[in-house]
Each structure stands twice: as structure tokens, then as C-alpha cells.
Amino acid sequence: xxxxxxxxxxxxxxxxxxxxxxxxxxxxxxxxxxxxxxxxxxxxxxxxxxxxxxxxxxxxxxxxxxxxxxxxxxxxxxxxxxxxxxxxxxxxxxxxxxxxxxxxxxxxxxxxxxxxxxxxxxxxxxxxxxxxxxxxxxxxxxxxxxxxxxxxxxxxxxxxxxxxxxxxxxxxxxxxxxxxxxxxxxxxxxxxxxxxxxxxxxxxxxxxxxxxxxxxxxxxxxxxxxxxxxxxxxxxxxxxxxxxxxxxxxxxxxxxxxxxxxxxxxxxxxxxxxxxxxxxxxxxxxxxxxxxxxxxxxxxxxxxxxxxxxxxxxxxxxxxxxxxxxxxxxxxxxxxxxxxxxxxxxxxxxxxxxxxxxxxxxxxxxxxxxxxxxxxxxxxxxxxxxxxxxxxxxxxxxxxxxxxxxxxxxxxxxxxxxxxxxxxxxxxxxxxxxxxxxxxxxxxxxxxxxxxxxxxxxxxxxxxxxxxxxxxxxxxxxx
Amino acid sequence: xxxxxxxxxxxxxxxxxxxxxxxxxxxxxxxxxxxxxxxxxxxxxxxxxxxxxxxxxxxxxxxxxxxxxxxxxxxxxxxxxxxxxxxxxxxxxxxxxxxxxxxxxxxxxxxxxxxxxxxxxxxxxxxxxxxxxxxxxxxxxxxxxxxxxxxxxxxxxxxxxxxxxxxxxxxxxxxxxxxxxxxxxxxxxxxxxxxxxxxxxxxxxxxxxxxxxxxxxxxxxxxxxxxxxxxxxxxxxxxxxxxxxxxxxxxxxxxxxxxxxxxxxxxxxxxxxxxxxxxxxxxxxxxxxxxxxxxxxxxxxxxxxxxxxxxxxxxxxxxxxxxxxxxxxxxxxxxxxxxxxxxxxxxxxxxxxxxxxxxxxxxxxxxxxxxxxxxxxxxxxxxxxxxxxxxxxxxxxxxxxxxx
Numbered sequence: 002x003x004x005x006x007x008x009x010x011x012x013x014x015x016x017x018x019x020x021x022x023x024x025x026x027x028x029x030x031x032x033x034x035x036x037x038x039x040x041x042x043x044x045x046x047x048x049x050x051x052x053x054x055x056x057x058x059x060x061x062x063x064x065x066x067x068x069x070x071x072x073x074x075x076x077x078x079x080x081x082x083x084x085x086x087x088x089x090x091x092x093x094x095x096x097x098x099x100x101x102x103x104x105x106x107x108x109x110x111x112x113x114x115x116x117x118x119x120x121x122x123x124x125x126x127x128x129x130x131x132x133x134x135x136x137x138x139x140x141x142x143x144x145x146x147x148x149x150x151x152x153x154x155x156x157x158x159x160x161x162x163x164x165x166x167x168x169x170x171x172x173x174x175x176x177x178x179x180x181x182x183x184x185x186x187x188x189x190x191x192x193x194x195x196x197x198x199x200x201x202x203x204x205x206x207x208x209x210x211x212x213x214x215x216x217x218x219x220x221x222x223x224x225x226x227x228x229x230x231x232x233x234x235x236x237x238x239x240x241x242x243x244x245x246x247x248x249x250x251x252x253x254x255x256x257x258x259x260x261x262x263x264x265x266x267x268x269x270x271x272x273x274x275x276x277x278x279x280x281x282x283x284x285x286x287x288x289x290x291x292x293x294x295x296x297x298x299x300x301x302x303x304x305x306x307x308x309x310x311x312x313x314x315x316x317x318x319x320x321x322x323x324x325x326x327x328x329x330x331x332x333x334x335x336x337x338x339x340x341x342x343x344x345x346x347x348x349x350x351x352x353x354x355x356x357x358x359x360x361x362x363x364x365x366x367x368x369x370x371x372x373x374x375x376x377x378x379x380x381x382x383x384x385x386x387x388x389x390x391x392x393x394x395x396x397x398x399x400x401x402x403x404x405x406x407x408x409x410x411x412x413x414x415x416x417x418x419x420x421x422x423x424x425x426x427x428x429x430x431x432x433x434x435x436x437x438x439x440x441x442x443x444x445x446x447x448x449x450x451x452x453x454x455x456x457x458x459x460x461x462x463x464x465x466x467x468x469x470x471x472x473x474x475x476x477x478x479x480x
Numbered sequence: 481x482x483x484x485x486x487x488x489x490x491x492x493x494x495x496x497x498x499x500x501x502x503x504x505x506x507x508x509x510x511x512x513x514x515x516x517x518x519x520x521x522x523x524x525x526x527x528x529x530x531x532x533x534x535x536x537x538x539x540x541x542x543x544x545x546x547x548x549x550x551x552x553x554x555x556x557x558x559x560x561x562x563x564x565x566x567x568x569x570x571x572x573x574x575x576x577x578x579x580x581x582x583x584x585x586x587x588x589x590x591x592x593x594x595x596x597x598x599x600x601x602x603x604x605x606x607x608x609x610x611x612x613x614x615x616x617x618x619x620x621x622x623x624x625x626x627x628x629x630x631x632x633x634x635x636x637x638x639x640x641x642x643x644x645x646x647x648x649x650x651x652x653x654x655x656x657x658x659x660x661x662x663x664x665x666x667x668x669x670x671x672x673x674x675x676x677x678x679x680x681x682x683x684x685x686x687x688x689x690x691x692x693x694x695x696x697x698x699x700x701x702x703x704x705x706x707x708x709x710x711x712x713x714x715x716x717x718x719x720x721x722x723x724x725x726x727x728x729x730x731x732x733x734x735x736x737x738x739x740x741x742x743x744x745x746x747x748x749x750x751x752x753x754x755x756x757x758x759x760x761x762x763x764x765x766x767x768x769x770x771x772x773x774x775x776x777x778x779x780x781x782x783x784x785x786x787x788x789x790x791x792x793x794x795x796x797x798x799x800x801x802x803x804x805x806x807x808x809x810x811x812x813x814x815x816x817x818x819x820x821x822x823x824x825x826x827x828x829x830x831x832x833x834x835x836x837x838x839x840x841x842x843x844x845x846x847x848x849x850x851x852x853x854x855x856x857x858x859x860x861x862x863x864x865x866x867x868x869x870x871x872x873x874x875x876x877x878x879x880x881x882x883x884x
Contacts, residue, residue, distance in 0.1 A: 258882035369517025370536040377532035384541040404534025408655025
């Protein structure tokens with residue numbers, strides 16, 4: 002039997018040998034916003050400080066800092082680990098001096114700040130030639146990944162937490178495109194990293210007995226970075242957001258059942274793994290997109306994980322000509338659906354590769370609930386909501402809630418933006434009622450916050466959907 | 481508008497915690513948010529921008545969709561009076577008089593329903609400390625449209641209060657109720673004060689005038705039912721009905737248009753369909769419920785045709801669409817998202833069964849000529865069961881996937 006399969010491998014072209022999938026999704030909604038990043042690299046003043054925020058790592062239960070204020074670190078020096086998962090090291094993104102270990106209420110660890118050297122020096126890790134990658138064992142690979150600081154890029158499903166090196170995932174999934182509002186284009190952010198990306202895939206292949214899935218946009222040309230990838234199954238997805246969400250893709254390729262574990266990783270993480278093995282160093286440099294209607298220069302720029310956004314924001318804000326007193330600007334690390342509000346001198350989130358600059362929405366509007374408008378985006382078409390007449394318009398949205406929280410009333414809307422065989426409202430209600438069996442049966446293992454983020458956007462009753470989802474996952478995970 | 485805003489901001493501290501009128505906070509909040517959309521911004525984590533919709537806008541859309549029915553109902557109330565008392569024959573004769581008479585009869589009912597329900601709503605909000613629910617915008621308009629113009633105002637008030645308290649507030653307010661609130665109000669009237677909401681005498685306002693000789697106030701449903709019992713073909717009975725005030729009152733076209741006696745807003749199938757177009761076009765109501773509701777009535781009517789042990793059963797199924805309140809009930813009552821089935825598959829079944837049940841009740845039940853009210857309430861109760869099986873199927877698919 003083995004013989005026959007082996008022969009087939011050589012006879013048939015690779016693409017017909019594996020079981021590539023093409024999935025067309027119809028449900029969903031693209032939030033078109035003004036302030037798309039122009040596809041060019043712009044240089045800003047480089048950030049002086051960098052920070053690792055333990056709160057970025059979901060599931061990091063008992064963080065333990067291994068450095069003190071005043072210590073000097075190199076890029077790749079361990080600064081933090083989780084006492085509940087102590088193999089995994091969280092390392093410094095740049096070299097420099099630890100200037101502050103910021104704690105909040107009840108001594109909760111908030112930020113570990115590093116004042117960066119002008120020239121980055123690196124911890125050295127084992128360096129491999131491209132040809133010797135093949136012979137690395139699974140154990141050695143894992144040891145290198147956990148020590149080398151790139152492990153937190155691997156996320157476990159269910160729960161969306163940092164993966165446990167002791168697990169054997171049934172498959173590893175990579176979404177090769179981001180459909181979030183104003184999301185960066187990997188063709189720009191990962192340009193020229195083909196070698197590292199392929200090496201990353203080769204390493205990942207060692208971690209699972211199943212398949213490494215690379216899911217690409219079926220409606221767009223395959224960017225150079227993903228062309229000619231070996232050792233991974235290429236699947237294509239088309240449709241509106243959330244077609245690019247890895248959770249949605251998993252649901253259609255090989256859904257997660259109770260008791261199963263799969264891992265996900267972003268293309269950036271894959272490339273970072275490649276750099277660790279081929280260059281022997283922890284390289285936290287990343288190209289991020291500066292986006293949003295308030296950005297004077299909306300473009301891409303090179304920086305490092307955890308960079309202070311101050312140089313990207315200060316002096317890069319558009320004045321609002323229309324209003325007398327320009328409203329304040331909100332800086333969002335990440336995109337507007339799943340991102341996090343940070344200060345103007347705050348720090349880029351570990352997993353984020355975009356910042357979004359938006360006008361704040363702290364204003365009253367006379368009869369705002371009744372006024373016809375085509376300036377405010379809506380998925381709905383209820384009285385006076387005319388944005389559907391302008392399907393290609395790029396909207397300027399602010400952070401106003403646009404209403405008040407109410408009980409669930411409208412039905413069928415969440416389902417229409419969730420391209421999965423999941424009943425979001427029932428699942429959310431099960432979470433609110435803390436009904437564990439119901440949560441499991443309705444598919445809590447298949448989702449994380451971002452998969453239902455659109456529900457939060459379109460919700461008539463303004464529920465904090467993502468917060469509810471995380472509450473449900475926590476309930477299931479920790480009890 | 482700055483003046484208004486300043487005024488509100490000045491009064492606001494009075495209603496906040498520690499203020500003199502702290503207890504009335506939610507009443508103040510309701511007024512404030514009605515005038516001005518609040519200045520709240522999205523939280524630190526999660527969606528940083530939100531859709532422009534809110535519950536107020538959704539509810540006002542339903543109210544707008546009912547306006548054709550309301551305006552038609554106002555004029556028709558006047559028209560029926562003039563017709564029955566023999567003052568005019570033409571539809572548009574005495575236009576102003578009819579409209580004014582209609583207004584003087586209908587407007588008080590609308591005002592009483594909104595006032596009575598609104599007060600209860602506000603009282604509950606203040607006592608139970610929850611925001612005032614916009615759902616009442618719709619309920620307050622629905623109730624006047626499903627009662628006859630001759631309804632005593634105190635009964636309207638009582639029914640509204642009963643429905644808001646028993647059908648909604650005891651369950652926790654809008655979004656938590658099991659039964660459609662407006663249908664509950666009507667059912668309350670139907671069983672508590674049948675003399676004012678059933679029979680032949682209540683549908684046309686006569687006032688101090690007397691009806692022309694040979695006038696009958698029976699509704700088309702009652703006429704059809706009697707025909708069935710007496711063995712006369714329904715079509716003949718309908719077309720010969722009330723020849724005293726001009727022929728063709730219960731012809732199909734006139735039934736469809738709605739120039740007939742009945743509850744204020746329910747008579748016109750055309751107006752209900754205009755409302756349906758608004759609701760479906762804006763995506764506020766489920767087209768699945770509306771389509772399957774009409775389909776269910778037709779299918780059941782057709783099955784009755786096949787059995788046809790009496791003349792009523794032999795009546796063309798399309799008549800069920802235009803007689804009584806079926807169209808209004810399906811468009812505005814059955815589609816209430818809170819009391820309807822909430823799964824997409826469930827909505828097909830729910831709507832279909834409402835149509836089917838309406839026709840069964842109409843044709844086979846001797847006590848109630850109209851079936852839509854009971855059908856909707858009945859299916860409100862059964863909607864969770866329908867959903868239960870749809871949700872169960874979803875769970876089962878997930879489970880099967882795991883064991884394959």
C-alpha cells in the first residue's frame with residue numbers, strides 16, 4: 002500500500018495530489034473605511050521605547066518577570082514566562098535597558114518597557130543552513146522555538162490561547178489574507194521574506210502529524226510570498242469578511258470538535274520562525290500599516306514588536322476641517338473590529354500589524370436615531386440608513402456607540418454575518434446563562450472573539466459580543 | 481439645538497445618583513436619548529466602531545410601515561359610517577367629513593393606547609430600574625389598529641395596561657416576552673369584553689344616526705361562515721351581501737382594497753402589503769415569515785377545497801388572504817422578532833403554521849370567525865419548540881462530525 006501512494010506522488014502534480022479546497026462564502030460584511038494604507042514604505046522617526054504587554058497573550062495565567070528595572074537585555078533575551086506553561090519564553094523584541102515594569106491594580110503586570118539601543122544586538126540561537134532544516138527533529142524544533150521567543154506566535158484552538166508545546170495538534174492553519182477593515186496586505190508586509198516563510202512552514206510541518214494548511218484569498222492574485230509553497234496544503238477562500246479569519250477557515254476545512262486541538266499562526270509568525278532558524282536570532286522587526294481616516298500619511302512602515310506608537314501618531318494626524326473643534330483622535334492597535342484602544346504614546350500590541358487612527362465619537366446628536374444618513378455605515382437598511390446605496394464608498398466612522406444596550410430583539414442578523422454553521426445568538430445566550438453543556442453543543446470550541454466581531458458591529462442591541470465570547474471560553478477553559 | 485442640550489445638561493445632575501430626582505433617572509434618560517443620541521464611545525477592547533442602527537430606529541421603521549394602514553383606517557372608518565347611514569355612495573364623496581369623523585374616532589384610541597401603555601412602561605422602568613423599552617413605540621400603534629373604532633376608550637386603556645404588564649413586563653420587558661403584546665391586548669378584549677369586539681354591530685360606527693334599511697354589519701368572515709352553515713355558495717353570499725348600501729362590498733377587489741367594516745387598521749390587504757414591502761425592504765421583518773404565512777393560508781385553503789364538506793370549505797383559498805385580519809396579522813404581528821421563531825428554518829415553519837392554523841380556526845370553529853389572533857398567539861407559544869428542534873439539529877450536525 003505504501004508503495005502505491007509513493008508512486009502516485011511522483012506521477013501526479015502536487016496540487017491534485019493534496020486535497021486543496023475552494024470555499025466560497027457568501028455571508029459576512031466588508032466594512033469599508035477611509036484611510037487605507039498606501040502600498041509604500043514610509044520612514045518615521047524610530048521608536049525609543051518598546052513594551053511587552055503580558056495582557057496581549059491570552060491564557061497567560063501566572064506571568065513571572067525574569068528581569069529587573071535597570072537590567073540590560075538583547076533582542077531575544079527572556080524577560081517573562083508563564084508559571085503555568087514554563088517552557089515558553091517571552092523575550093525582549095529589541096536590545097536595551099529595562100526602564101519600567103508597570104503594574105496595575107493588585108499588582109497585575111501591565112507592561113515591561115525597554116529603552117532601545119540605537120543599534121540592536123541579538124542573542125544568538127542555533128543557526129541552520131536551509132538544507133539541514135529537514136533533519137531537525139520535532140523535539141529540537143520545539144526547544145528552539147520556545148527558547149527563541151517565537152513560540153507565542155502559535156495559537157491554540159479551541160480558546161485562542163498560546164499553544165502548549167506538549168500538545169500534538171491535529172493540524173496547523175495559516176490564513177494568508179486579512180479581511181478586517183483596513184487590514185495590511187501581506188504582499189507588502191512580508192515582501193522578500195519568501196525564504197523565511199518556506200522555512201517556517203517546513204518547521205511547522207514537524208509539529209503536527211496532520212496537515213499544514215495555508216489559506217489564500219480566492220479572489221486575488223497569489224502574492225509572491227505564498228507562491229510555490231511546499232509542505233502545505235493550499236486552500237482558497239472567497240467572500241466578504243470574515244472569510245480571512247482563520248477560525249472561519251478551520252470550520253470549513255477541518256472543524257474542531259471537543260477534545261481536539263489545532264494550532265494557528267499568522268504569516269508574520271511563520272516568517273519569524275524562519276528567521277530564527279536561518280539567521281539564528283530573534284528578529285522582531287515587522288512592517289505595519291498606519292491606517293484610518295485621521296492618518297495624514299496612511300502607509301506602511303518598518304518597526305519592531307511592541308513599538309511605542311508616538312512617532313507614528315504625533316505629527317501624523319489630520320486636522321478635521323469640517324468641525325469647529327476637531328474631536329480627539331483614538332489610536333487603535335490593530336483593526337477597528339478586534340483592536341484595542343491605546344494611548345497616543347502607547348505600545349503596539351504583540352500580535353498587531355496595524356494601527357488605526359479614528360475620530361472619537363463623544364458627542365450628542367439631535368434626533369440622531371431618526372435622522373436619515375448616508376454618512377454613517379450600516380449593514381442594515383432600516384429607516385433612513387442609506388449607506389447601502391453607496392456600496393463602494395469609504396466611510397469615515399468615529400467611535401460613538403450609536404445607541405444604547407438593549408435585550409436581544411432582532412433575529413437572523415448575526416447568522417447572516419457569520420459564515421459558519423453556528424447559531425451565534427443561542428451561543429451567546431448560553432454563555433450569558435453560563436450553561437456549559439449548551440455552550441459545548443453550540444460550538445464554543447470553534448470560535449474566538451474575532452469570529453463573532455462582526456456580530457458586535459451589526460448588533461442592533463449593542464451587546465459586547467466579543468467580551469461575552471471570551472467570558473464563555475474562560476468558563477469552559479478554567480472549570 | 482444647543483439650547484435644548486444645555487437645558488438637559490443642566491438638569492442631568494438632578495437625576496444622577498445622589499440627585500434629588502435620582503429615582504426618575506430612567507424616565508429622564510428616555511427623554512434625553514429620544515432627543516439626543518448619547519455620547520457614549522466604544523470600549524477599550526472589541527469593536528471600535530459600530531453600525532449606525534439602534535433599537536429606536538428599528539422600531540420607528542415598523543411604526544412608519546404601519547402608517548399606510550393607519551391613514552387608510554382613519555378614512556375607512558369615516559367612509560363606513562357614511563356608507564352604512566346612507567349619506568354617500570361614492571368612495572371619495574364627502575372626503576373631508578369622512579376624514580374628520582375618522583380622525584375623531586381613531587385618534588383618541590391611538591392617544592389612549594400610547595398614554596396608558598407609556599405610563600405603565602415608565603412606571604416599570606422607574607421601579608425596576610431598567611431603561612424604557614422602545615418596543616412600546618410599536619405596540620402602542622398596533623393596539624389601536626386591531627380594535628374596532630367603536631371600542632370604548634377605557635377598554636383600550638385597560639387592555640393596553642394588561643398586555644404591557646402581563647405579556648411583557650412580568651417577563652422582563654422588551655426582548656424577553658413570549659407573546660406578542662398587541663395580540664395579547666386584543667385577546668384580552670376578545671374574552672373580557674366580547675360584546676365590544678365581536679358580532680355584527682361593532683365594526684361600523686353609526687353614532688346617533690341609524691343605518692339604512694337592510695344594512696348588516698357582519699364582516700366578510702361572518703358572512704362566509706354563515707353561508708357555509710346554510711349551504712349557500714360563499715361567493716354568492718359575499719357578492720349579494722348588503723346590497724342595501726350598494727353592490728360589491730365584499731367582492732374580491734373591494735376586500736383586497738379594504739373598503740369594508742372591520743378593526744381600524746386590518747381591513748386593507750393592500751395597505752398591509754405596502755407595510756410588508758417597507759418591512760422587508762428595510763430588512764426589519766423576516767420575509768420568510770410573511771411568505772410562508774400567506775403560503776400556509778393558501779395551502780390550507782386549498783386542502784379545504786379538496787375535502788369541501790361545506791360551502792365555506794369550497795371557497796377559493798385566495799379569499800382567505802383578503803378577508804379579516806390575516807394580512808395585517810402576518811405582516812405586523814407574526815413578524816415580531818421577539819415572539820416569533822428565531823432560527824431561519826424555524827421562521828419558515830412558524831409562518832406556515834400561522835397561515836394553516838388561521839384557516840383551520842376560521843373554517844371549522846363555530847365560536848370565532850377570525851383565526852389570525854389565536855393562530856399568532858398559539859404559534860408564539862410554540863415558536864420556542866420549533867426553535868428547539870432547529871437548534872437541536874445544529875447540535876446534532878456538530879456531534880455527528882465529531883464521531884465520523
